[in-house]
Every structure is written in C-alpha cells, then in structure tokens.
Amino acid sequence: MQLKKKLGLAVCSLLTATQSQAADWLYDASVLNYSEKDSQQQNRVSVVEPVLSITKQNAVDDYVQFQVIYDSLTGASPNGANASSVAQNFNRFIARPGFTPLDPAFNDNRVAFNLNWLKPLDRTSRYQAGLSFSTETDYKSVAGNLSLLEDFDHKRTTLTIGGAYSYDAVNPHGGFHDPFTSIYAVATPVTPTAQTVTSASGGGGNQEQSLFPGKIKQTFEGIVGISRVLNRFTLLNVNYGISYLTGYQTDPYKLISVIDAGGFPVDYVWEKRPDTRLKQTVKTSFITAIGKDSLHLDYRYYWDDWGVSTNTYDVKYHFSMGSHLYVVPHYRLSDQSKADFFRISLNQSQPDPAYASADYRLGDMKTTTYGGMIGYRWNSKLEFTANIEQITQTGNSYPVEAIGDQRNNDMFPDLKFWSLTFGVRGKW
Amino acid sequence: MADRHWQCQKKAPGLWLGSFEAMKSPCEIWLETDERQARELTQWAAEESWRIEKKYSRFRADSVLSRLNRHTSQWQTLDIETTALLQFAGECWTLTDGLIDITIGGYMQFWRFDGHTPPPPRKQLKQQAAYVGWDKLQLKDNELFLPAGMMLDLGGIGKEYAVDAIAVTLASRLPRGGIMVNFGGDLCAIRARSDQSPWIIGVENIRSPQSSLQTIQLLQGAVATSGSSKRYAVDKRGKVLGHILNPKTGWPVAHGPASVTVVAETATQCGMLSTSAMLKGKHAEAFLSEQQVQYFIQ
Numbered sequence: 001m002q003l004k005k006k007l008g009l010a011v012c013s014l015l016t017a018t019q020s021q022a023a024d025w026l027y028d029a030s031v032l033n034y035s036e037k038d039s040q041q042q043n044r045v046s047v048v049e050p051v052l053s054i055t056k057q058n059a060v061d062d063y064v065q066f067q068v069i070y071d072s073l074t075g076a077s078p079n080g081a082n083a084s085s086v087a088q089n090f091n092r093f094i095a096r097p098g099f100t101p102l103d104p105a106f107n108d109n110r111v112a113f114n115l116n117w118l119k120p121l122d123r124t125s126r127y128q129a130g131l132s133f134s135t136e137t138d139y140k141s142v143a144g145n146l147s148l149l150e151d152f153d154h155k156r157t158t159l160t161i162g163g164a165y166s167y168d169a170v171n172p173h174g175g176f177h178d179p180f181t182s183i184y185a186v187a188t189p190v191t192p193t194a195q196t197v198t199s200a201s202g203g204g205g206n207q208e209q210s211l212f213p214g215k216i217k218q219t220f221e222g223i224v225g226i227s228r229v230l231n232r233f234t235l236l237n238v239n240y241g242i243s244y245l246t247g248y249q250t251d252p253y254k255l256i257s258v259i260d261a262g263g264f265p266v267d268y269v270w271e272k273r274p275d276t277r278l279k280q281t282v283k284t285s286f287i288t289a290i291g292k293d294s295l296h297l298d299y300r301y302y303w304d305d306w307g308v309s310t311n312t313y314d315v316k317y318h319f320s321m322g323s324h325l326y327v328v329p330h331y332r333l334s335d336q337s338k339a340d341f342f343r344i345s346l347n348q349s350q351p352d353p354a355y356a357s358a359d360y361r362l363g364d365m366k367t368t369t370y371g372g373m374i375g376y377r378w379n380s381k382l383e384f385t386a387n388i389e390q391i392t393q394t395g396n397s398y399p400v401e402a403i404g405d406q407r408n409n410d411m412f413p414d415l416k417f418w419s420l421t422f423g424v425r426g427k428w
Numbered sequence: 429m430a431d432r433h434w435q436c437q438k439k440a441p442g443l444w445l446g447s448f449e450a451m452k453s454p455c456e457i458w459l460e461t462d463e464r465q466a467r468e469l470t471q472w473a474a475e476e477s478w479r480i481e482k483k484y485s486r487f488r489a490d491s492v493l494s495r496l497n498r499h500t501s502q503w504q505t506l507d508i509e510t511t512a513l514l515q516f517a518g519e520c521w522t523l524t525d526g527l528i529d530i531t532i533g534g535y536m537q538f539w540r541f542d543g544h545t546p547p548p549p550r551k552q553l554k555q556q557a558a559y560v561g562w563d564k565l566q567l568k569d570n571e572l573f574l575p576a577g578m579m580l581d582l583g584g585i586g587k588e589y590a591v592d593a594i595a596v597t598l599a600s601r602l603p604r605g606g607i608m609v610n611f612g613g614d615l616c617a618i619r620a621r622s623d624q625s626p627w628i629i630g631v632e633n634i635r636s637p638q639s640s641l642q643t644i645q646l647l648q649g650a651v652a653t654s655g656s657s658k659r660y661a662v663d664k665r666g667k668v669l670g671h672i673l674n675p676k677t678g679w680p681v682a683h684g685p686a687s688v689t690v691v692a693e694t695a696t697q698c699g700m701l702s703t704s705a706m707l708k709g710k711h712a713e714a715f716l717s718e719q720q721v722q723y724f725i726q
Contacts, residue, residue, distance in 0.1 A: 003523060004692055004701065004719050010519040011696045014589065015596050017512035059600075323464040380468040 026055040030385075030423030036075070039414040040083075040099050045075040045106060053114075061126050064117040071110040071136075076102035080254040080358040082344050083409040084265055090183070100413055103253065105173075110136035124151040128162070140212045141168040147223070160225040160239075171214025172252035179272030180352045183255050217247030237285040245277040256358040257345040263404025266348055271357040273341070279304040292320040307340030308362060324377050330389070332369040338362060344399060344411050360412060365395045371419075382426040389419045434474035436467045442622075443606075446470025450477035451485075451587050453612025457598070460605030460622055469601065473594050473609070480590045484513075484582045486533060493582060497533065500576045511570040517585060520700055521562040526675060527707045528700055533579030534560045535678035541659040541671040553678035560675060584672075588652055588699035591616050595695075609695075616650040616695045634686045634726045642724060644691060652698030654706045655687030655726070672706045684709040691722040 029052045036044035053067035081088060081101045088095040095101035112134035120126045126149050134141040147162025177183075225239035250273045258267040283300040298314040312334040319327045339362040341355035371389030378384065395412030402411055434448035439458075444466035446457035457473045459466045483492045492510060506514065520528040534556050538548035559577035566573040574580065595609040595618040606621035610629075617627045626647050630640030634655070644651060654672060661669045661680060669680040688702040701719060705712040716723045 003704075004697060004721055006523050007520070007697045007700050008693060010516055010523070011592065011694045013519075014512050014516040014696070015592055015694075017515075018509045018589075018593055019596060380471060 024057045024427045026057055026425070026427045028053045028055075028423065028425035030421055030425075032419065032421040034417055034419035036415055036417040038100070039416070040410070042099060042102055042413075043075060044102065044415065044417075045073055045077055048072045059120075061118055061120050065115070067114040067116070069110075069112040069114070071108075071112075073110070074107050076104040077106045078360055079103040080251075080271060081257040081265065081268055082358065082406060082411050083413075084257075084263075085405050085408055086264060088265060090268070098409060100410070108136050108138070110134060110139075124155070125149065138172045138214075139168065139170050140214075141166060142211070143167070143219075145221075156229040158227040160223065160227070162223045164219070164221040164243075166219040166221075167211065168217045168219070168247075169212035169214040170217070170248060170252060171212065174252075176215065176252055177270040179250065180269045180346075180356075183268045183270065215248035217245060217249055219243055219245045233289040235285075235287045237283075237287075239281075239283045241279075241281045241283075243279045245279070247275060249273045249275060249277060251357070251359055254357065254359050256343070256356055258348050259345045259403070259406065260348050261404065263402070263406040265345075269346065271359070272355050273357055274306065274355055277304055277306055294318040306362070307342075308336060308338065310334060310336040326375045326377075328373040328375070330369065330371040330373065332367075332371075334365075334367040336363075336365045336367075338364045344401060344406065360395060363395050363412065364399075365393060365412075367391060367393045378426075381428065383424070385421075385423040385425070387419075387421040387423075390416070391419060392416050432474070432478060434470050436463075436470045438463070444470075446473060448474040448477070450474070451481050451590065451611060453587065453614075455612070456608075456610040457594075458606065458608040458610070458627070459598070459602065460607070461602055465602065469598055472601075473598065476594055476597075477590055477611070480586065480593075483509075484586045486536070486579075486581055486583065493580060496572065496574060497579045500574045500578060502573070504572045504574070506570045506572055508570070513582065513585065513589065514567055514572065514580075516589075516696075517582075518562060518567060520585075524700065524704045526562070527704050528584065529560070529562050529675035530580050530582060530585065531560050531562055531565065531578055532673050532675050532678070533581030534577070535673050535675075536581050536583070537579060538678075539661055539671075539673070541661050543660055543662060545661070547661055547663055547669070547679075550679075556678060560678065584699070584703055585696070587611050588614050588695040591695040592650070614652040614695050614699060617646050617648055620648045631689050631724050632687075641726065644722075646691070649691055650693060650695040650698050651689060651691050652695050652702050653687055653689040654699070654702035655685065670706065672703060674707055681707050681709050685712050685725045687726045688712060688716070689724040690716070690719075 030050070032047065032049040035046045038044060049069065049071045051067065051069045053065055055063050055065040057063035079090065079101050083098055083100045085097050087097050088101055090101060093104055112132060114130060114132040116130040118126055118128045128147045128149065130145045132143045143164060143166035145162060145164035147160055150159045151157065152159065221241065221243035223239055223241040225237065227235065227237045230236055250271060254271045255268045256271050257265045258269055260266050279302070281300060281302045283298065286297040288295050296316040296318070300312040303309040312332065314332045316328050316330045321327060339357065341353065341357060342362045343356055344358055346352070346356060369389050369391045371387065373385060373387040375383060375385045393415040397410045397412050398407065399411055432448070434446060436444055436446045439445045442460055444459050444461065444463065446459065446466060446469070448455050455477060457470050459469060482488060485491045486493055488494060496504060517530045535553060538552060538556070564575055565578060591609050591611050591614050595607060595616040598607050598609065599618045605619070607619045608617040608627050609615060613632065615629065621627070624647065626645035629644045629646055629651055631642045631644060631653070633639050633641040655670055659671045661671060663669055670684065672681055673679065674681045684706050688705045690698040690702040690705070692698045692701065701721060705716050708715045713725055716725070
C-alpha cells in the first residue's frame with residue numbers, strides 16, 4: 001500500500017510538471033474594409049484595417065497575446081459647419097450649396113500595438129493585464145489595464161474587478177486654436193512642443209511637461225462585473241463601468257457655424273468642450289444554447305455628465321450547420337441622445353456659451369446595423385470567417401433650433417455604410 | 429510523419445474510438461462525445477503520442493534521449509518535460525530499491541528481443557555493470573551529468589507516461605463523458621462512462637495470445653502489464669527468456685512469472701508495480717499481495 005501511494009504521488013508530480021508544457025500558438029489575421037456614404041451621395045470616410053494577433057496559450061486561462069493593428073483612413077469628414085444654401089469657403093476647400101461641408105484632408109495612418117495576458121493565481125482566481133500603444137501623425141496614446149477574476153460556487157459565478165489608465169496626446173496639424181475665435185483669425189496658432197504647452201490655446205491643457213507633443217488627456221477607468229452560469233445552457237453577465245477623463249477633450253479640427261437672423265453663416269469659430277468627463281455604463285449579456293445553436297442578447301445603457309446617454313440593443317443568433325460551417329445573423333440598434341452643449345450653430349447676436357460643439361457624433365443619433373457572419377472550420381487548426389454589415393446612422397435633419405435658411409437644408413444627412421471583414425485564424 | 433494516420437469510428441451512439449499506431453503498439457482513444465470533438469481529440473492524442481515517441485525513443489538518432497546519451501561526461505540542460513521524467517525515474521529507483529533503473533540502457537544495447545538473436549556473453553554484461561546504476565549519474569534540478577559509457581532507456585516508463593499525460597489532458601478538454609486511453613494494453617480509464625457501465629478489458633493469455641485469460645471490468649482506473657508474448661529473448665539452448673532486464677545483472681530475470689498485470693489509479697503506477705513484481709522473480713506473488721492492488725500473474 002505504501003509503495004503504491006508513494007508512486008501515486010510521484011506520478012502526480014510528474015503529470016503536473018509536464019501538463020504545463022503543452023502550449024498552443026494561435027494566430028488571428030483579419031482585414032476590415034469600410035466605406036461611408038451619406039444621403040447626399042458624398043463619400044465620407046473609408047477605412048482599411050488589417051489586424052494580426054498571435055497568442056501563446058498554455059491553457060484556456062493562461063495565455064499571452066500580442067496584437068498589431070494598422071488603420072488607414074482616407075476620405076472626408078464633417079468639419080462641424082452645417083449645410084447652407086450658399087457656397088461655404090473654408091480656405092482649404094469649398095462646400096457646395098446645400099451640402100454638408102466635409103473636410104477632405106481626413107487622411108491618416110494609425111498603428112497600434114496591444115499586449116495582453118491572462119494568468120492563473122490559484123485554483124479559483126486569475127488576473128488579466130494589458131498594455132497598449134497607439135500612434136498616428138496627430139495623436140498618441142499609451143494605456144495599461146489590470147483586472148482580477150475570481151470564481152465562486154464551483155466556478156458557476158465569476159467576479160471581475162478591474163481598472164485601466166490611459167495617457168493620450170493630441171498634436172493637431174495646424175496647431176491648437178482658442179475656442180470661439182474665428183477660423184479666419186490672422187494670429188498664427190502656436191504648435192506646442194513636448195517641452196512647452198501654452199495655456200492660451202483651448203481649455204484645460206496641462207501646464208506641466210508632457211511625454212508627447214501636444215495637449216494631454218488622461219483617463220481613469222474602473223469596472224466591476226459578475227458572470228453567472230444559470231444552468232447548463234445559459235450564461236448571464238452584468239457589468240458596471242465608470243471612467244473619468246481629464247484634460248483636453250475638444251476636437252481641434254471641429255468648428256461651428258455662426259449664423260445671422262436669416263440662418264446664413266457669417267463666420268465659423270472653433271469649438272470648445274469641457275476638460276473633464278465622467279462616463280458610466282451598465283451592460284448585461286445573456287447567452288443561451290439552443291440545441292447546437294446559441295442566442296446572444298446584449299443591452300447596454302451609457303450616460304455621462306456631458307448629457308449624452310445611449311441605449312444599445314444587440315442580438316446575434318449562432319446557427320451551427322454541421323461540423324464545419326456556421327452562420328451568425330446580427331442586428332444592433334443604438335439610440336443616442338445629445339450632449340447638453342451640442343448645437344448645430346451659434347447665433348451671431350448671442351454671447352458665447354461655456355461650451356459648444358457641432359460634432360454630429362455628440363448629437364441625437366440612431367444607428368442601426370444589420371449583418372451576418374459566416375465561418376468555416378477547415379479543421380481543428382484552421383478557420384475562415386467573413387463578416388458583412390450594413391450600418392445606417394440617422395439624426396435630426398430638421399431640429400427645432402434651426403432658423404431661416406437652416407430649415408431649407410438637411411442638418412444631419414443620413415449616413416450609410418458597408419463594413420466587410422475577412423479573417424483567418426488557427427493554431428500551429 | 430507523412431505516412432502516419434489516425435482514424436475515428438463510431439462504436440455506439442455517442443461513443444467514439446480513435447485509433448493509431450505509436451510506440452510499436454496499437455493505440456486506442458475511447459471518448460463519449462460528438463464526432464467533431466472525437467476527431468479533434470483523436471488527432472491531438474495521435475500527434476502528442478508521436479511527439480513523445482520521437483522525443484524519447486532510443487531507436488531514433490534524432491531523439492532527445494539519444495542526444496542525452498551521446499553527450500556523456502558533460503553537464504546538459506534539460507527541458508521541463510525531460511526534467512520531470514528523470515526526476516520521476518529517480519523517485520522510482522529509490523522507492524523500488526533499485527529495481528526500476530533507467531540506466532539499464534547500457535545493457536539494453538546488447539540485447540535483441542526478437543525471439544532468435546543469441547544473448548550477449550556474460551562477460552560483456554559484467555564489464556558493462558560498471559556503467560549501470562542510477563546512483564552513478566547526477567541530476568541537479570534541470571541539469572544532468574551522465575558519465576561516459578552510461579546510457580539511459582525510457583522504454584519502461586515512456587508508454588505509461590504517454591497514456592497518463594494524454595488521459596489527463598483529454599479529461600481537462602472534455603468536461604463530461606467517459607474517457608479511456610489504451611496503448612497496447614497499458615491503459616488509463618480516467619473517467620467512467622456516463623451510464624456507469626464498466627469499460628471491459630481483456631487480459632491477454634500469454635500461452636495463447638489470441639484468447640483472453642480474463643476480463644477486467646473497470647469503472648475508472650488504470651491497467652498495465654509487464655511481460656509479453658511478443659517480445660522475448662532466447663538463451664543458447666533456445667529457452668525463452670523475458671525482456672525485462674535485472675539492473676543488477678543485465679540478464680532477464682529468472683524464475684519469474686511470464687507476465688504480471690496490475691490495476692491501480694494511473695498507468696504509470698501499474699507499470700512500475702508490474703515491472704517491480706516481475707523483477708522479484710519467484711517472490712512476485714508475495715510482493716503483489718502486499719501492495720493491495722488487483723493483479724493477475726501468469
């Protein structure tokens with residue numbers, strides 16, 4: 001008996017030492033392609049985004065992942081001025097009458113690196129940590145995150161507590177501008193270097209030295225989440241997240257039309273946003289297996305102290321078609337209500353408000369997505385996916401605040417775009 | 429590995445048998461799951477078996493084992509798996525008072541267990557004795573010092589280790605459903621079948637290999653057999669000798685059973701106990717009865 005037991009212990013040591021050996025190398029490569037077009041038939045932004053990630057996985061809860069993302073953005077994006085029945089001249093380009101002015105110099109290339117790992121701490125807990133770095137010609141970002149995951153009740157419940165920090169710097173082409181000053185103002189804007197950050201430009205830039213040239217923004221985030229296995233087929237997830245952003249949050253490229261009593265533009269001024277923002281989200285996810293298929297339902301409520309709030313609903317159904325093929329139709333609806341300081345324009349005769357922005361992304365906006373994904377598992381080592389989505393964004397084309405000529409023009413053309421992603425992933 | 433294949437067939441609703449050849453044995457993976465998982469796991473098990481075989485075979489010049497045997501008289505750094513295996517071999521040597529000794533590679537090189545090659549001269553074996561004995565090598569953490577003339581052989585441990593390691597990984601990848609890994613009679617039924625019906629295992633009859641001596645009904649557990657009708661040496665007079673060498677003499681153990689089968693929790697424990705029993709010669713039965721395991725002696 002003694003010998004058998006002692007041998008048993010020795011075998012245990014042998015197997016635990018060698019079990020940790022079997023690491024899989026997983027890879028995932030994809031290319032995303034999308035092109036926006038608005039209801040005025042203007043081409044907007046096009047993005048091509050290849051992504052590659054490599055993961056060294058020792059076990060499901062023990063891996064290291066490195067990811068590289070490259071974004072190539074081209075096209076034109078609204079500069080904040082609203083459409084008008086007259087032609088509008090913005091120095092670098094002219095907008096035709098009746099069309100929303102789009103700044104054509106929206107080209108940029110971005111590279112981002114993410115490093116992510118998950119490691120067990122003991123039988124019921126693990127931690128996840130990540131570092132990321134992103135750079136484009138006018139924007140740099142460095143961020144880190146850490147979460148602790150703890151299992152309870154025979155792994156039926158998992159609690160996640162995490163935090164993240166991000167340090168971003170924007171250094172726009174053309175430099176910073178004082179808010180509410182005319183875009184035609186002669187005074188040369190100062191482009192700050194890494195050593196000096198002027199206080200004259202914009203609101204809330206940091207006075208101290210910064211890591212990168214430009215103005216700084218810092219983000220502090222926390223999340224708490226609970227995941228619960230309800231029964232053999234069903235999983236429920238509830239998360240609460242809060243983030244606090246401090247620093248320069250104005251968009252240095254966006255302006256606002258200043259209109260006269262007739263609704264015609266007489267000037268354009270640079271926008272201004274607060275230098276702090278408190279964001280919160282509550283999200284719940286529900287996944288249930290139905291035979292070999294599964295249903296995913298998500299609901300997310302977002303709100304912040306800028307007055308923006310959003311309800312997002314997302315549903316996906318995973319059809320398993322045999323041992324190789326699967327199809328996942330997808331529908332998503334997102335309904336955003338505008339920031340307190342969002343306005344389509346400023347009135348010439350009225351004093352400047354504390355903050356104002358005409359960026360359509362802060363306005364009332366409804367986004368609807370219809371899409372589907374097809375996946376084909378060639379074998380246990382290789383899988384192909386194709387994802388296609390049609391996204392429509394609508395806003396308030398004829399808001400109450402529109403006056404005079406503004407009422408004859410579309411203040412928020414519908415935006416429609418296709419997004420196509422092809423991917424291959426597997427292990428070797 | 430171009431011509432090594434595996435296959436997977438349905439044996440009953442929800443019960444699949446994956447099979448392939450490895451370590452000179454027919455290998456079986458029994459799984460209670462769906463076809464896709466069964467095929468995926470059989471492929472993994474086959475590739476893992478071939479990996480272990482390639483790594484520790486003494487018949488392959490490119491194996492990690494052969495490389496260790498070539499670089500004697502110098503400290504060599506071992507990978508995690510090899511370190512764990514050698515540490516385990518050392519534990520077994522201690523626990524069995526030297527009966528299990530992987531340095532018998534030194535003797536093994538002179539024998540051919542093909543049923544007709546004559547045995548090596550006793551003198552040659554006596555000279556080799558200076559180069560056999562676990563206490564003569566040094567293993568410090570993951571560093572090995574193998575003196576010149578010594579050779580390691582993992583033939584007595586490798587197959588059972590593969591069975592257990594593969595069974596444990598399959599159990600972690602398949603959360604439910606019966607699992608049994610059987611490599612030519614060395615097996616681990618790591619999880620019982622869902623309906624609690626036993627795995628039925630036949631113990632090969634040494635004298636008439638086509639028929640079973642006995643069947644073992646196993647809900648969960650492991651079985652290994654030492655001694656075989658297939659591999660044996662013969663002496664000058666054609667008398668059959670076994671293939672399990674006594675580390676003290678280099679000669680197959682005398683007066684022992686033709687085969688010993690042991691049932692325990694892991695294939696490795698079974699293998700160590702059955703080999704130890706064989707090496708006890710005429711005391712095999714006594715030894716086994718003390719171990720409180722189920723066993724069969726032929």
